[in-house]
Amino acid sequence: MLRFVIRRLLQAIPTLLVLSVLVFAWLRLLPGGPATALLGDKATPEKVAAMNNVLGLDQPIPVQYVKFLGRILTGDFGASLVSGDSVLAEIGRAFPATVELALAALVLAVGFGIPMGYLAARYRGRFLDHATVLTTLVGVAVPVFFFGVLLKYVFAQKLGVLPPSGRQDVTIDATHVTGLFTLDGLLTGELDATWDAIKHLILPAVALASIPFAVIVRITRASVLDVQQEDFVRTAESKGLTTATIRQRHVLRNALLPVSTTIGLQTGLLLAGAVLTEKVFNWNGLGALLAEGIERRDYPRLQALLLLAATVYVLVNLLVDISYAIIDPRVRVR
Amino acid sequence: MLPTRAGGLRRIALIGLAGALAVTTAACASERGSGNNGASDTFIFGAAGAPKNFDPIFNDDGESFRPTRQMYDTLVTYKPGTTELQGALATAWTPSDGNKTWTFTLRQGVKFHDGTPFNAAAVCFNFDRWYNMKGAAAQSQMIYYGDVFEGFAKNEADTSGQPVYKSCEAKDDHTAVLNLNKPKGAFPDAFGLTSLSMSSPDALKKYNADNVTQSGEAFTYSPYATDHPTGTGPYKFDSFDKANNTITLVRNEDYWGEKAKTAKLIFKIIPDENARKQELAAGTIDGYDYPSPADYNSLKQAGDQVLIRPAFNILYLGINQKNNPKLKDVRVRKAIEFAINKDQLVKNRLPQGAYPQDQFLPDNVPGHTDAVEKDSYNPDAARQLLAQAGASDLALNFYVPTEVTRPYMPNPVDIAAAITDDLKAVGIKVNVVQEPWNGGYKDSVQKAGKQDLHLLGWTGDYADAGNFIGTFFGRPKPEFGFDNPQIFSALSTADAQTTPDAKKAAYENASVLISQYVPAVPLSSSPPAIVVRGNIKGLVPTPLTDERFYTVTKG
Numbered sequence: 001m002l003r004f005v006i007r008r009l010l011q012a013i014p015t016l017l018v019l020s021v022l023v024f025a026w027l028r029l030l031p032g033g034p035a036t037a038l039l040g041d042k043a044t045p046e047k048v049a050a051m052n053n054v055l056g057l058d059q060p061i062p063v064q065y066v067k068f069l070g071r072i073l074t075g076d077f078g079a080s081l082v083s084g085d086s087v088l089a090e091i092g093r094a095f096p097a098t099v100e101l102a103l104a105a106l107v108l109a110v111g112f113g114i115p116m117g118y119l120a121a122r123y124r125g126r127f128l129d130h131a132t133v134l135t136t137l138v139g140v141a142v143p144v145f146f147f148g149v150l151l152k153y154v155f156a157q158k159l160g161v162l163p164p165s166g167r168q169d170v171t172i173d174a175t176h177v178t179g180l181f182t183l184d185g186l187l188t189g190e191l192d193a194t195w196d197a198i199k200h201l202i203l204p205a206v207a208l209a210s211i212p213f214a215v216i217v218r219i220t221r222a223s224v225l226d227v228q229q230e231d232f233v234r235t236a237e238s239k240g241l242t243t244a245t246i247r248q249r250h251v252l253r254n255a256l257l258p259v260s261t262t263i264g265l266q267t268g269l270l271l272a273g274a275v276l277t278e279k280v281f282n283w284n285g286l287g288a289l290l291a292e293g294i295e296r297r298d299y300p301r302l303q304a305l306l307l308l309a310a311t312v313y314v315l316v317n318l319l320v321d322i323s324y325a326i327i328d329p330r331v332r333v334r
Numbered sequence: 335m336l337p338t339r340a341g342g343l344r345r346i347a348l349i350g351l352a353g354a355l356a357v358t359t360a361a362c363a364s365e366r367g368s369g370n371n372g373a374s375d376t377f378i379f380g381a382a383g384a385p386k387n388f389d390p391i392f393n394d395d396g397e398s399f400r401p402t403r404q405m406y407d408t409l410v411t412y413k414p415g416t417t418e419l420q421g422a423l424a425t426a427w428t429p430s431d432g433n434k435t436w437t438f439t440l441r442q443g444v445k446f447h448d449g450t451p452f453n454a455a456a457v458c459f460n461f462d463r464w465y466n467m468k469g470a471a472a473q474s475q476m477i478y479y480g481d482v483f484e485g486f487a488k489n490e491a492d493t494s495g496q497p498v499y500k501s502c503e504a505k506d507d508h509t510a511v512l513n514l515n516k517p518k519g520a521f522p523d524a525f526g527l528t529s530l531s532m533s534s535p536d537a538l539k540k541y542n543a544d545n546v547t548q549s550g551e552a553f554t555y556s557p558y559a560t561d562h563p564t565g566t567g568p569y570k571f572d573s574f575d576k577a578n579n580t581i582t583l584v585r586n587e588d589y590w591g592e593k594a595k596t597a598k599l600i601f602k603i604i605p606d607e608n609a610r611k612q613e614l615a616a617g618t619i620d621g622y623d624y625p626s627p628a629d630y631n632s633l634k635q636a637g638d639q640v641l642i643r644p645a646f647n648i649l650y651l652g653i654n655q656k657n658n659p660k661l662k663d664v665r666v667r668k669a670i671e672f673a674i675n676k677d678q679l680v681k682n683r684l685p686q687g688a689y690p691q692d693q694f695l696p697d698n699v700p701g702h703t704d705a706v707e708k709d710s711y712n713p714d715a716a717r718q719l720l721a722q723a724g725a726s727d728l729a730l731n732f733y734v735p736t737e738v739t740r741p742y743m744p745n746p747v748d749i750a751a752a753i754t755d756d757l758k759a760v761g762i763k764v765n766v767v768q769e770p771w772n773g774g775y776k777d778s779v780q781k782a783g784k785q786d787l788h789l790l791g792w793t794g795d796y797a798d799a800g801n802f803i804g805t806f807f808g809r810p811k812p813e814f815g816f817d818n819p820q821i822f823s824a825l826s827t828a829d830a831q832t833t834p835d836a837k838k839a840a841y842e843n844a845s846v847l848i849s850q851y852v853p854a855v856p857l858s859s860s861p862p863a864i865v866v867r868g869n870i871k872g873l874v875p876t877p878l879t880d881e882r883f884y885t886v887t888k889g
Contacts, residue, residue: 031774034551039477040395041740042792042805045781045812047477054470055551071550078550084387084560085576086549093577149608156616164616165609170378170580170600179577282609284579292383292605297772300550 004325012314019310020072020303024065027299033057034081034297068303078300082292087304090289096179097167098285101277102270104205109212110263117220117259118252124225132217139214144273148207148280155203162203165282169196204281208273212266219262223255230254374888376598377870380610380622384579384603388571389543389559390531391464394477396623396879399528401581401601404883405447406531406565409438409457410522414874414882417646417698417797419522423452423532423566424510427525433517433832436525440508444590446534447570454504459535461502461512463544471553472546478529478795482520519804519829519837523796528880537564568594568884579603594884595872614638614867620888621866621873627685627744630863637868642687645859646696646877647742648802649684649791651753652779652854656815658730658786665723667852670787671709672716673760674753680858683749688860693845694803696859698877700834701799701841706849716760729763733778733785738771741862742791749857750789783812793862796878799841800829807853814853821847 035051036043043051052058056067071078077087120132156164167181168174174193177184182201185194227233228251236246275287282288286305293301385398390406393399411422421427424438444452464479470490473480480486485497500513514521524530533543541558548554558564563571568591569583581601585594602619604610610622611629615636625633630640653670655661676690692709695702720726734750743749747768754764767785769775778784790813795801800808808825810817824847828840864875869889873881 032770032772032777036776037772042394042477045777048777048781051474054474054548057551068550076550079552079554081552082386083384083576084553084555086554097577149612152612152616157612160616163618164612165604166578166602166613166618168578169618170578170582170602171376174578176575176577181578279606280609282579282604282606282613284577288605295772300552 001325005322008318008321012318015314016307016311019314020069020307021065023303023306023310024068025061027297027302028057028061028064030297032297034299037296037298038081072307077304080293080301081298082296082301087301090301091286091304091308093179094284094286094289097283098271098274098278098287100180100182100201101204101208101274101283101285102267104201105208105212105270106263106267108205108209109216109266112209113213113216114220114256114259117217118224118255120217120221121224121228122247129221132221136214136217139210139217142210144207144210144276145280147210148204148277151203151207152280163200164203165200165280167197167200167284168193169200172196204277204283207280208270208277211273212263212270215266216259216262220255220259223258224251227251227255375596376600377596377621377883377886377888378600378602378619379883380604380613380619381581381601382603382607382610382623383605385581387555387559388563388574389533389555390529391479391533392472392475392546392555392559393529399880400623401583402531402563402565403528403567403880404569404583404599405563405567405571406528406533407567408526408528408531410525412526412796412876412878412880414885415644415876417794417877419526422526423457424525427522429522429832433521434514436512436514436521437505438510438512440510441590442508444566445588446537446566447564447586448534448537450534450536452532452566453507454510455507456532456535457510458502458504459538460530460532461499463538464530465497465499467544469544469546471548472544475546475553476529478527482518482524482527482530484518517830517832519800519831520796520798523798526796531565533558534564537562566590568592568882569599572598589884592884595887596883599883614865617867620870621864623864623879624739624741625863625865626739627863630686633865638865639868639870640863640865641873641875642861642863643875643879644698644877645687645689645861646698646879647791647793647859647862648691648694648696649742649749649789649857649860650694650806650854651857652785652788652790652813653852654783654785654788654813654815656783656812658728660723660725660728661730661786662816663723663725664850664852665719666725666728667855668709669716669719669723669725669760670757670762671852671855672712672719673762674756674855674857675711676857677711679749679752683745683752684858684860685744685863686861688858691856691858693849694806694854694856695799695841695845696794696802696877699794699797699799699802700838701803701828701845703842703845705842705846707846709849709852713756713760720761726761727763728761729765730757730786731765731767731784732757733767733769733775733788735771735775735789736768737773738775740791741793742858742860743789744860746789753789780811780813783815788813794878799837799844800825803841803844803848804829807848816853818851818853821851821853 035048039047039051079085080087080090116132120129123129152164155162172193174190175188177187181197182194185191185197233250236250274285275290278285278287279291290305381397383397385401386393388402390402407423409422409424410419410427413420423441425441426439428437440454446452466487467473473486473490483498485495496515498514498516498518500515503511505511538558541562542556543558545556546553568586568589570586572582572584574581583599585597604613613619614622633640653661653667660666680688680690693706720728735746754766757764769778779788792802804825807821809822824844828837828844831837831840866873871887871889872885
């Protein structure tokens with residue numbers, strides 16, 4: 001088993017290397033470059049050339065790549081061109097924001113999605129079912145940025161009940177411990193900061209939850225309808241069990257199996273979907289970091305973010321393979 | 335947890351709904367209770383981006399200047415709402431020795447935020463610091479200093495030749511004398527540049543201000559630049575909360591001038607323009623810069639104030655003579671100018687308050703003159719000139735930037751479409767090539783000179799004609815592809831004039847020469863706006879977009 005894991009780990013190294021080459025080359029082949037973005041509108045071509053020289057961007061791409069590789073092997077991902085901060089520090093700061101938003105969206109999507117899907121299946125063909133199906137259609141069809149702007153217009157601009165964007169009111173002088181603002185207030189005893197962070201979280205979380213919510217409702221509904229047709233449900237009925245017991249013990253429990261797989265998939269998508277939501281709601285997370293990085297051609301930041309994503313992807317695949325190997329020994333010898 | 339009875343799920347769903355409603359209602363109550371965000375002693379401004387750092391000498395962009403301008407003072411400054419000079423840390427500034435020496439009489443009783451006195455020694459410390467800055471990383475960030483002073487004690491970045499700066503002497507506590515190697519037309523106006531703000535020598539030393547290091551492809555700044563900026567301005571640095579993207583400044587109670595009206599000044603960084611607009615509507619910010627002209631009306635209807643600044647920029651249609659030999663004929667270039675209906679362009683495609691231009695200087699810059707040839711819209715004359723020059727079959731590549739908005743061109747693609755229609759109407763074939771601003775356009779146009787025609791513009795830094803026409807036409811450039819020694823020498827002569835009157839006359843002369851030669855077509859000047867909520871008073875919009883917020887009150 002250990003040998004299998006080690007072999008898979010070693011196999012992941014060339015994958016990551018190839019990915020790093022692709023990321024590196026792709027960024028450098030984009031037209032325009034950091035020097036133009038750094039120096040602003042008034043930069044003359046001479047200044048841009050001089051800046052490229054200072055940054056080492058006038059060297060051949062393979063030379064740049066080898067230097068870059070040397071640095072990241074020592075854990076130095078460089079500093080952001082935009083902020084001057086180390087990109088690892090930037091990512092460390094933005095990560096909790098994205099996690100907080102994705103978790104909140106997940107709680108909403110699951111918390112409302114499963115009951116709604118179940119109810120729709122139970123009242124199949126009745127008004128509640130039709131309404132639910134229509135809602136989920138809209139949920140999937142409307143783009144996040146449009147829905148987000150609409151939410152802001154209604155709840156922030158017209159009704160004035162929730163803040164339009166940002167993570168915390170600027171006048172609140174809160175202490176950050178974990179970077180999860182809703183939790184930080186609880187840890188430091190600044191309850192008004194937590195309350196304020198929750199208010200800021202509601203609209204973006206609802207916007208981000210819209211698609212996974214719709215997906216979960218539909219899967220739950222379909223799955224419950226499927227399970228209701230199963231033989232074991234008929235058996236249970238013929239044994240004379242109460243409807244409540246059948247629904248709870250047999251239908252729902254079995255129906256939730258495919259739903260949990262979907263939730264897993266949606267969690268990954270949530271992190272990716274946060275890019276747009278973060279932009280619309282000025283949510284200072286990884287998505288916002290990526291968007292600004294692309295606009296400003298912030299090579300070090302983009303390299304680190306894309307490599308981080310690639311590494312996570314490779315690691316997740318590795319974990320999946322290892323878990324298969326544990327379940328099915330035949331995989332190990334393949 | 336699953337319900338044990340059939341009605342359980344329904345009950346749970348209802349409880350959930352009720353809970354959601356309760357949260358919303360509670361949020362509603364508390365938001366309404368606090369009214370608009372922040373007390374009346376806090377002015378909150380929506381910024382479009384984060385500053386690079388807070389050391390003015392290493393910056394050249396608006397988003398970095400906006401907060402630093404509130405914390406620092408320069409030797410001279412510009413009267414609010416104008417481009418005219420007035421005293422700031424210096425009460426008088428006198429040139430001598432053919433403008434090679436500038437004597438500053440300094441304001442007395444001024445203190446830096448760290449309590450150390452501002453005096454002539456501090457002034458010279460700042461000038462010496464800039465001149466002696468070491469390291470390519472540091473020098474390459476000093477864009478304005480490099481431009482104005484043309485180099486350092488030891489050049490490590492792109493500047494070369496003899497630098498303008500020679501030495502600085504502190505004659506007494508409140509007299510600083512600046513010696514230059516040669517006169518420079520940009521002075522005294524350039525002494526008001528935010529980049530040339532005065533920092534506390536003690537703080538500069540204590541926080542290692544000159545230590546700009548390179549980390550991979552980026553620069554890392556000193557603690558002075560990131561956490562301890564120390565000037566003499568009306569506000570002091572408090573914090574930059576990067577997790578929440580807000581910069582907080584607090585009132586400097588020892589300010590030498592009129593004290594700031596609000597105790598706190600907060601910049602909330604909101605990169606998305608639509609998000610800025612919605613935050614203003616929701617009352618969570620009090621203002622933001624460069625609202626889109628398309629929003630002016632809806633903002634005003636919502637009770638906000640759209641403050642229009644006097645225009646201090648130029649939009650032009652560039653002509654590159656290198657690729658198409660017909661463009662070397664001045665008659666063809668004049669025909670292009672005759673073909674463009676600038677009045678229509680301004681009316682239909684540019685913001686309220688924009689006006690057509692017949693030269694490359696806004697009206698408020700000395701050197702702007704009525705003596706230029708006014709080649710107004712005349713399609714018949716355009717066709718005739720093209721025929722005379724044997725260019726009736728003229729076909730041109732017109733490069734147009736996308737993904738960019740500038741005060742002088744809110745929508746370049748729309749503007750280019752109007753110009754293209756005008757050119758086609760006189761028989762010129764136009765091939766439009768669109769490229770993203772940061773993704774190739776600037777390189778194609780300014781470095782490679784691939785285009786025949788292109789759209790570009792400029793916002794001035796100070797009221798010196800050299801900052802406009804000197805930058806455009808002072809030397810051969812790939813952007814325009816011509817070599818006209820007469821124009822180049824007229825501009826360098828103008829830059830070397832030592833009295834305001836002679837300088838004005840020399841730039842007027844250069845303006846006339848340029849308008850006869852038509853190296854490009856001046857199109858328009860557009861006033862950028864800044865928007866604040868209806869309850870904000872005391873903000874003076876200025877043509878240099880260098881507003882200082884200490885006069886602002888919140889009703």
